[in-house]
Amino acid sequence: MLHRAVSALAAALICLADAGTAIAQPGAPVREIVPVTGDLYRARNGNWYAIFLVTPDGIVLGDPLNVDFAEWLREELDRRFDVPVRYVVYSHSHFDHAEGGAAFADTALFVGHENMLRNMDGRFPQMPGDMVDRNDNGRFDPEEIDIPTTTRPGVCGFSPRFFDVYDRDGDGLVAPEELQRDIVPPDIVYSDRMKIVLGGRTVELIHPGLNHADDATVMLFPDERVVFATEFLADALVTDDIHSLPSACGPFDGSPLSEWIRSYRTVEALDFDIVAPGHGALFDKAGVTDTRRFFEDLVAAVSAGMAEGRSLEELKSSITLDRYSGWENYERLLPHNIEAAYDNLQLYR
Ligand SMILES: [Zn+2]
Known part of the structure; x- marks a missing residue:
């Protein structure tokens, strides 16, 4: 943290954002704090975003992201605001x-x-990017990271760095407790909805259903009319436009497509204007609806083909979903979306 340098990119961002907030270490992600509205802010680490609401009695933070970022954010919050992080x-x-x-x-x-407790109880957790326990030994083996990483580079899996970072005891495997060493378990869990009231301000927590994760929480800031949600609304490929095909790793991260669609509908039913996502730029409620319709159209097309007894290869060569041809990653990811939906609809009939 002593060797921070202001890069050209960060310097450019300082001109655009609050002076002094965009600081990058050499080779490190750009970090900055960006006002959303009122006392609500995004905190950025590359294309990963946290969110926080400042109240007279303390701060409610959504997502610490990682150890280095959280230490940086703690310093920034201490310097800028006179109240501690309470949640x-x-x-x-x-x-x-x-x-x-x-x-x-x-x-x-x-x-x-509440499902976060199960994902942290020592068993192999639900994971993103098709990183699954293929040999059922309760550990991450090299090939369990390599298979999605090499078959879907830049989209699924992680990288060979996974073992450099997480194989803490150097035995060639990563146990769940090694992976989760730097995650503080929740003190408070809820099942459906929960409300945090702090300093006269309210934050509502909503479990939308199963999607990219099986323990998702959507944060609704009702006074600010903003929603914070990560991944299922905008995954890590999303940068400046929510109109982007999903990564579609494995059979859609092991959650039934009906649950994905339910998750979108749960968010659409909330009263808000803006989504501040965990990845990429802000977008409006219509972006949520557009993405839910993509899932519905994908399911309809793949289901119809399956009902006609067509093979996966036939479906991949015939389903075009032309309405989405202008979306980001359309060419690259449409075949993977068709395959992931095919597998998903076979798994969760
Ligand atoms: Zn995730």
Whole structure:
């Protein structure tokens, strides 16, 4: 943290954003704090975003992201605001959003959906990017990371760095407790909905259903009319436009497509204007509806083909979903979306 340097990119961002907030270490992700509205802010680490609401009695933070970022954010919050972080809410349990909470543990309570406890009980957790326990030994083996990483590079899996970072004891395998070492478990869990009231301000927590994760929490800031949700609304491929085909890793991360669609509808039913996602730029409620319709159209097309007894290869060569041809990643990801839907609809009939 002593060797921070302001890069050209960060310097450019300082001109656009609040002076002094965009600071990058050499080779490190750009970090900045960006106002959303009122006392609500996004905190950025590359294309990963946290969110926080400042109240007279303390801060409610959504996602600590990782150890380095959380330490940076703690310093920034201490410097800018006169109140401590009182709650850390987890959007879901995946390591790339949930690590680093220790930076706030002296003042904060940690809140997550109840399924987060199961994902942290020592068994192989529900994971993103088709990183699944193929040999059922309860550990991450190299090939279990390599298979999705090499077959879907830049989209699914992780990288060979996974073992450099997470194989803490150097035995060539990563146990769940090694992967989750830097995740502070939730102190408070809920099942359906929960409300945090702090300093006269309200934050509503909603479990939308199963999707990219099985322990998702959507944060609704009703006074600000903003929703914070990660991954299922905008995955890590989304940058400046929500109109982007989903990564579609494995059979859609092991959640039934009916649950994905239910998750979108749950968010659409909330009263808000803007989504501040965990990845990419802000978007409006219509972006949620558009993405839900993509899923519905994908399911309809693949289901119809399956009902006609057509093979996966036939479906891949005939389903075009032309309405989405202008979306990001259309060419690259449409075949994978068809295959993931095919597998999903066979698994969860
Ligand atoms: Zn995730």
